[in-house]
Amino acid sequence: MLTATMEDVVTTIPSEEPTSDVALAAAGDRQAFERVYRANVQRVFSICVRMCGDRGRAEELTQDAFVRAWEKLPLFRGESAFSTWLHRLAVNVVLNDRKVLGRERARAANGDDDEDGEALYGASAPPSHADRMDLEAAIELLPPGARRVFVLHDVEGYRHEEIAEMLGVTSGGSKAQLHRARLLLREALNR
Amino acid sequence: MTNRPLTCEQFDAALSDYLENALDPAERTALESHASTCDRCRALLAELSAIPTEAGALHDLEPSRDLWPAIAQRIAAPVVALPGAAARRERRPSVRPWYLTPASLAAAAAVLIAVTASVTALAIRTGRTSAPAGAVAANNPAPAAQPNDSQIDIPAPAPRVTNASATRPNAVPVQEVYAREIAELDSIVRDQRSHLDTSTVTVIEKNLHIINQAIAQSRAALARDPNSGFLHHQLNDALNQKISLLRTVALLPART
Amino acid sequence: MCARFVSALCLTAAMAATPALLPAQRQHRNDDDETSRVDTTVALSSGGVVELSLISGEIKVTSWNRDQVRIKASSDGGLLQFDATNGRVSLTVRSDHDDMGDTEYDVTIPAGARLITHSVSADITTDGGSDVEAHAVSGDVSVSNVTGRATIESVSGSLTATHVGHGLRVNGVSSDIKATDITGDINAQSTSGDIILGSTHSSFVHTETVSGDTRFGGTLDRAGRYDFHSHSGDIVLAVPAIGVTFDISTFSGDVQSDYPMTLQPGSEVGQKHMEFSINGGGARVTAETFSGGVTVERPGHSSHED
Known part of the structure; x- marks a missing residue:
């Protein structure tokens, strides 16, 4: 009788588990937050790597993102999925970092990179392992402006309107950057 | 739109909108019909269309090292002793599991998250590097009054050094951050003790004594050699150990 | 919620x-x-x-x-x-x-x-x-055959981990810590307990004790980092003869090594600081104590028994 009851319950009640670690973490439970971290770190790290194009820096930004998430978690209202909330937060951490650090890099990379990023592909050698570059490596070599739009749109699935808001550009600018990124990637992948 | 065939240049110009689904049906048809007759444009279209699909299927990447320990250190927030935290303790039907309800911290647990972690993170980091003193001070509210009946040796702030001679301009504020946090944790821990079994309390006191000795030895050595980075580092390690132990105790579940 | x-x-x-x-x-x-x-x-x-x-x-x-x-x-x-x-x-x-x-x-x-x-x-x-994850106050904790990550804690109980596949974190107060056959990052901390790491395969190891002894006997990754901190406890590192860069500091402890080492000039008052490399350097091994001894030995040879 007991077993029957249990099986009924097991088949009808969906798992509450992911919600619960987030809720516990929001209430200050660090162990629960570590589980949230473990469950999400690869996703967040991937966003950071692809957005900033530097693995070492991406590791630091990933840490910053989770510290921010911990601080802001009590404010998370569950209006969006937790993962959506967290990924957006990670994107913001990378973009804010760009404002501080990126200026030097942008300057080093020839003005605002946006005009003739093509030169990057022309000049730089393909990545060490490759006769034929894989997409991951090709993304890394994109000029920063095109890379950010490409990652946000084609990898992360944001819409142009959202990207425009995040990056402080127009929706049309976002579309143009995306197209340019795809053309550059195609060129890189075909060589 | 006329039915005249597109040139490759027109194709290129419209391609972005085509991929964005922003063309009207007639324009789409014109573009597709050009692609069906032009090898170069057909290949371009196929390859560009494949990129978003491939991008959406990229695997997640893995960091080269475990990033958690540094995060854990940064989110280990200072504990602020709440007035009457003990008085507020009540045995209501437990919503949280017992092991998440430390005996002395029914209320203080909430405070653990409310206070920003920046002070601790800064203190720990600046122990090794040298952030501007102003940065520490800005994030560091005035030290709280220390309980004068403390049973635990609260380290006195290091002797104040003048800016001219200071190799570590942040040394004093960092020590104050430690002292304040240790004092606050200490009062919570004292409250906690009566809820732990005596053998655990004995272990904790013995180990606090060991750490206090380490702190005293590091200080004594530092007094003779105030510029030793190594000794500053040793002292900070010992202080961190003390904070870590006090925090562990503050969050221990009660015996019952 | x-x-x-x-x-x-x-x-x-x-x-x-x-x-x-x-x-x-x-x-x-x-x-x-x-x-x-x-x-x-x-x-x-x-x-x-x-x-x-x-x-x-x-x-x-x-x-x-x-x-x-x-x-x-x-x-x-x-x-x-x-x-x-x-x-x-x-x-x-x-x-x-x-x-x-x-x-x-x-x-x-x-x-x-x-x-x-x-x-x-x-x-x-x-x-x-x-x-x-296993958390105790005075109980002993022993975990084995974990395919992912293990996190174990006790105040006074012993802490043992065997065969962990993807990282280990151990926290004790008086607890002795013993970890064997661990792959992935290792973080171990005990105030007065000993820390013994054997047969580990990790590119990141960090240990901290105040008075406990530390013993490390694992493989080293040439790109890895291995940090051992103690106040008065001894640190014994059994290190294979691959490329390693050592950075050893102690205030008043003794330093011994099976490998040739050099004392850096200009050491601070009463303090010994040694930086040396073997086989061209590589894995970064840092050991710091206040008064504990530091011993670097070849695996299988324990200078403690001399």
């Missing part, structure tokens, strides 16, 4: 599983009669969580290749509370009086399940699981 606490199944096992208890007896609430038991098997979805907590007694966990959790539990004086959804199974014990006596859990979990255990004085022994 508190969805977690909406139990899909809250089974006060005492009611169901002790039919011999007569209503009249129950009304008297004789503490001695409040024994409760759980003996059941439930389904757990892949990657699900098993959460076990008790105060005193014993937790024993093994694993099997089924998507089921088998639970056998008994408590002398507490009430077992058992919750199960398809993603989480939890078992805890509660009592409204101080002495609830001992509780024993004997649990078999799916090999891929995550396991979280909490105890005060109970010993925790686990075998299997993907990610395992």
Whole structure:
């Protein structure tokens, strides 16, 4: 009788588990937050790597993102999925970092990179392992402006309107950057 | 739109909108019909269309090292002793599991998250590097009054050094951050003790004594050699150990 | 937000599983009669969580290749509370009086399940699981055959981890720590307990003690970082002869090495600081003590026995 009851319950009640670690973490439970971290770190790290194009820096930004998430978690209202909330937060951490650090890099990379990023592909050698570059490596070599739009749109699935808001550009600018990124990637992948 | 065939240049110009689904049906048809007759444009279209699909299927990447320990250190927030935290303790039907309800911290647990972690993170980091003193001070509210009946040796702030001679301009504020946090944790821990079994309390006191000795030895050595980075580092390690132990105790579940 | 606490199944096992208890007896609430038991098997979805907590007694966990959790539990004086959804199974014990006596859990979990255990004085022994967390106050903790990451803590109990596949974190106060056959990052901290790391395969190791001794005997990755800190405890590093860069500092301890080393000029008052490389350098090994000794030896040769 007991077993029957249990099986009924097991088949009808969906798992509450992911919600619960987030809720516990929001209430200050660090162990629960570590589980949230473990469950999400690869996703967040991937966003950071692809957005900033530097693995070492991406590791630091990933840490910053989770510290921010911990601080802001009590404010998370569950209006969006937790993962959506967290990924957006990670994107913001990378973009804010760009404002501080990126200026030097942008300057080093020839003005605002946006005009003739093509030169990057022309000049730089393909990545060490490759006769034929894989997409991951090709993304890394994109000029920063095109890379950010490409990652946000084609990898992360944001819409142009959202990207425009995040990056402080127009929706049309976002579309143009995306197209340019795809053309550059195609060129890189075909060589 | 006329039915005249597109040139490759027109194709290129419209391609972005085509991929964005922003063309009207007639324009789409014109573009597709050009692609069906032009090898170069057909290949371009196929390859560009494949990129978003491939991008959406990229695997997640893995960091080269475990990033958690540094995060854990940064989110280990200072504990602020709440007035009457003990008085507020009540045995209501437990919503949280017992092991998440430390005996002395029914209320203080909430405070653990409310206070920003920046002070601790800064203190720990600046122990090794040298952030501007102003940065520490800005994030560091005035030290709280220390309980004068403390049973635990609260380290006195290091002797104040003048800016001219200071190799570590942040040394004093960092020590104050430690002292304040240790004092606050200490009062919570004292409250906690009566809820732990005596053998655990004995272990904790013995180990606090060991750490206090380490702190005293590091200080004594530092007094003779105030510029030793190594000794500053040793002292900070010992202080961190003390904070870590006090925090562990503050969050221990009660015996019952 | 508190969805977690909406139990899909809250089974006060005492009611169901002790039919011999007569209503009249129950009304008297004789503490001695409040024994409760759980003996059941439930389904757990892949990657699900098993959460076990008790105060005193014993937790024993093994694993099997089924998507089921088998639970056998008994408590002398507490009430077992058992919750199960398809993603989480939890078992805890509660009592409204101080002495609830001992509780024993004997649990078999799916090999891929995550396991979280909490105890005060109970010993925790686990075998299997993907990610395992075990927290005790005075109980001993021993985890083995973890495919993912293990996190184990106790104030005074011993802490043992064997065969962990993807990282280990250990925290103790007076606890001795012993970790063997560990892959992935290792973080170990104890105030007065010893830390012994054997047969580890990690590119990141960090240990901290105040008065405990530290012994490391694992492989080194040329790109790895290995940091050992102590105040008065000794640090013994059995290091294979591959490319290693050492950075050893002590205030008043002795430094010995099977490998040739050089004392850096300009050391600070009373302090020894040695930086040296073997086989061209590579893996970064840092050892710092205040008064403890530091010994670097070749594996299999213990200069301690001389």
